Amino acid sequence: MIATSAQDPHAHVESARRGTTRPESAPRGAEPRLDVAGLGKSYGSGATAKEVIGDLTFSVEAGEVVCIVGPSGIGKTTLLKCLAGLHPASKGEMRIDGRTISGPPPEIALVFQDYSRSLMPWLTVEKNLLLPLRHLRLPRTELRARCEEALEAVGLTHAAGQYPWQLSGGMQQRVAIARALAYRPEILIMDEPFASVDAQTRFDLEDLCLRIRDGFGMTILVVTHDIDEAVYLADRVVVLGSRPARVLQVVDVDLPSPRDQISTRALPEFAAQRTEVLALIKRPA
Numbered sequence: 001m002i003a004t005s006a007q008d009p010h011a012h013v014e015s016a017r018r019g020t021t022r023p024e025s026a027p028r029g030a031e032p033r034l035d036v037a038g039l040g041k042s043y044g045s046g047a048t049a050k051e052v053i054g055d056l057t058f059s060v061e062a063g064e065v066v067c068i069v070g071p072s073g074i075g076k077t078t079l080l081k082c083l084a085g086l087h088p089a090s091k092g093e094m095r096i097d098g099r100t101i102s103g104p105p106p107e108i109a110l111v112f113q114d115y116s117r118s119l120m121p122w123l124t125v126e127k128n129l130l131l132p133l134r135h136l137r138l139p140r141t142e143l144r145a146r147c148e149e150a151l152e153a154v155g156l157t158h159a160a161g162q163y164p165w166q167l168s169g170g171m172q173q174r175v176a177i178a179r180a181l182a183y184r185p186e187i188l189i190m191d192e193p194f195a196s197v198d199a200q201t202r203f204d205l206e207d208l209c210l211r212i213r214d215g216f217g218m219t220i221l222v223v224t225h226d227i228d229e230a231v232y233l234a235d236r237v238v239v240l241g242s243r244p245a246r247v248l249q250v251v252d253v254d255l256p257s258p259r260d261q262i263s264t265r266a267l268p269e270f271a272a273q274r275t276e277v278l279a280l281i282k283r284p285a
């Protein structure tokens with residue numbers, strides 16, 4: 001995961017970055033990039049153990065954007081923490097390219113909703129970006145190039161020398177995303193990343209997310225409470241329900257690309273897919 005390994009994921013991402021269009025999906029029969037098989041997670045043990053995740057099975061192909069939706073407290077953040085190697089699974093398996101996740105994987109970067117707590121207020125934007133890269137032991141020129149590229153991708157080149165507290169909430173969240181990009185992960189995992197910003201900034205950040213997928217060839221997994229956002233962003237939406245949590249359904253989002261905030265959301269198919277996801281969430285357990 002971000003900043004936890006000396007392994008450099010650069011080579012993989014460079015190859016994906018050569019094109020600026022969405023990468024081809026994985027060939028049939030190839031391992032999914034991310035595979036969750038019969039995952040269960042309980043907190044605590046013995047009589048006080050609490051089973052949060054009962055049995056989750058789904059996969060994410062390379063270059064896909066997959067959104068996870070479900071009621072509050074169902075275990076979405078718990079799932080992401082398991083995938084990021086921060087919590088051990090109680091049962092089942094999680095794999096990246098067929099390899100079992102048993103600790104923080106170097107291929108994953110995680111962006112949380114609460115950017116104000118994840119950025120270091122005493123460091124400039126550039127130094128915040130450099131912090132997770134320090135274990136990679138890269139030459140100074142490479143570090144600078146990564147920072148410049150990541151800040152350019154999120155439209156914050158001008159803010160490199162500023163401190164997080166000098167920036168708006170939306171800008172701080174873009175810094176948090178740039179920090180993940182500078183690490184060049186193969187898989188970007190975001191937990192309600194746009195929940196605390198205004199509607200216009202939210203639209204901009206959603207489009208930024210799609211540009212990152214297209215331009216950097218990343219596989220992206222996003223937890224969101226916003227059904228419209230899930231349908232707008234995703235190739236597939238994984239709907240969680242029941243307690244302990246299970247996958248109610250994986251909804252294929254059949255909308256044209258590239259997506260556009262105005263024309264995509266105006267499509268009758270968009271409304272139909274939103275209704276489909278909403279009906280699943282509202283369905284009595």
Ligand SMILES: Nc1ncnc2c1ncn2[C@@H]1O[C@H](COP(=O)(O)OP(=O)(O)OP(=O)(O)O)[C@@H](O)[C@H]1O
Nearest residue numbers: 043044050052070071072073074075076077078079
């Ligand atoms: N470290 C922990 N120890 C014990 N219980 C926990 C822990 N973390 C989360 N839980 C419990 O697990 C359940 C799922 O929490 P989680 O944060 O994963 O849900 P969520 O779907 O992300 O919720 P929300 O949508 O409200 O953010 C909750 O009942 C929560 O209280």
